[in-house]
Amino acid sequence: MTADRTGTTRLLILLLATAVLATVAVVSVVRAADRADERSRARPGEPQARPGTVSLLQPDRLLFRNLAWGPERDRIASVPLDAPAGARTAAGQDCLRFHASAAGTGICLRRKGGVVPGHEAVVLDARLRPVRTFPVPGTPTRARVSPSGRLVAWTVFVSGDSYASGTFSTRTAIHDTATGTLVPNLEALTVLVDGRRHRATDHNFWGVTFAADDNRFYATLATGGRTYLVEGDLRSRTVRTLRENAECPSLSPDGTRIAYKKRVPGLPADAPWRLHVLDLRTGTDTPLAERASVDDQALWYDAHTLVYALPGDFGADLWSVRADGVGRPRLLLKSATSPAVLATSSAS
Incomplete structure (x- = not known):
């Protein structure tokens, strides 16, 4: 029994x-x-995107991650540069972070399925087809392609979820599509702070932007509770600090200015940044007319204008502001983020 x-x-x-x-x-x-x-289901008041062909070789286009609700949400969409509020054409490529070059290379940071879900970095060709995929150890936050399309970079959070928290850790990688070389973590490079070699366990890099020579790059370095604008050299495998209190740099099309976000004393701890532009030749630092705290890596829309994301009704909207500190911000595109400008003067 x-x-x-x-x-x-x-x-x-x-x-x-x-x-x-x-x-x-x-x-x-x-x-x-x-x-x-x-x-x-689309939501009232939102722009609509329709599926179609999107190519990195189409001139004078603005590409971005579409946040308008509907079947094309999170997909890469395209609009004319001179009519960004026009009809959106969406590719069949979902990305959390995206950037591309008019030379025909794109980078897409996206979720991956499987038994253990995670994220991956996908190098795209001119038709937005995957060319090579890399697993990434965290949550996507930044992506950039060099003007020539040869170099791609991405940053992920390994822990934490905000630059303002002070508790995050990052991994930033650079891949050379011509040689197949991968620098999986910029922390492996030699760091020079004020000209002296700096060794520390808390080096964190993010926000790469490339020069036109496919060797030099700029990025943010955080260490010892400080953030620095750094210039990197891939051939010598070194980075050197240029100035403090500079995050998420973006190099202008002519390579003479860097847009970046700067922590301003007196602003709220959860919204501490203001956009600035640094003239690399003269050292002149210009605060821009955007008064909102921009937690984004701004992009040069053209030689005189920056575009960046701010929180919006359906996730984020793209705004623009002049790079000389005058004028006022204007709404460029609703329900959009991660822009890429496809023009002959596109910046990294």
């Missing part, structure tokens, strides 16, 4: 476990269907 009761108990436990798993599976499917249905 004991053996019979034991067998019956085991059978009941097995049946109960099977029922629980089946219930969980049904709930997951229903929730996934609800999310898919919600994604497929």
Whole structure:
């Protein structure tokens, strides 16, 4: 009798476990269907995107991650540079972070499925088709392609979720598409602070922007509670500090100015930044007319204008402001982020 009761108990436990798993599976499917249905519904007042062909070789286009609700949300979309509020054409490529060069190379940081979900960096060709994929150890936050399309860079958070928290850790990589070389972590490079070699366990890099020579780059270095604008040299595998209190640099098309965000005393701890432009030849530092705290790596829309993301009703909107400190910001594109300018003067 004991053996019979034991067998019956085991059978009941097995049946109960099977029922629980089946219930969980049904709930997951229903929730996934609800999310898919919600994604497929456009919301009033939002721009609409239609599926179509998007190419990096189409001139005078603005590409971006589309945040307008509907079936094309999170996909890379394209609009004319001179009519950004016009009809959006969306490619079949979902990205969390994106950038591209008019030379025909793109970089897409996206989620990956599988038994253990995660993220990956995907190098794209001119038709936005995957060329090479790299696993990344954290949450995507920054991506850049050099003007020639040869170099791509990406940054992920390894822990923490905000630059303002002071508790984050990053990994920044640079890949050479011509040689196949990968620098998986800029922390492996030699760091020179004020001309002297600096060794520390808390080096964190983010926000790469490339010069036109496919060797020099600029980025942010955080160490010892300070942030620095650094200039890197891939051939010599060194980075040197240029100035303090500079984050998320973006090099101008002519290579003479850097847009960046600067912590300003007196601003709230959760919104501490103001956009500035540094003239590399004269050292002149110009605060821009945008008064909002910009937690983004601004992009040069042209030689005189910057574009950047600010929080919006459906995630983020793209705004623009003059790079000389005058004028006022203007809304460029609703429900969009991660822009890439495809023009002959495109910047990195």
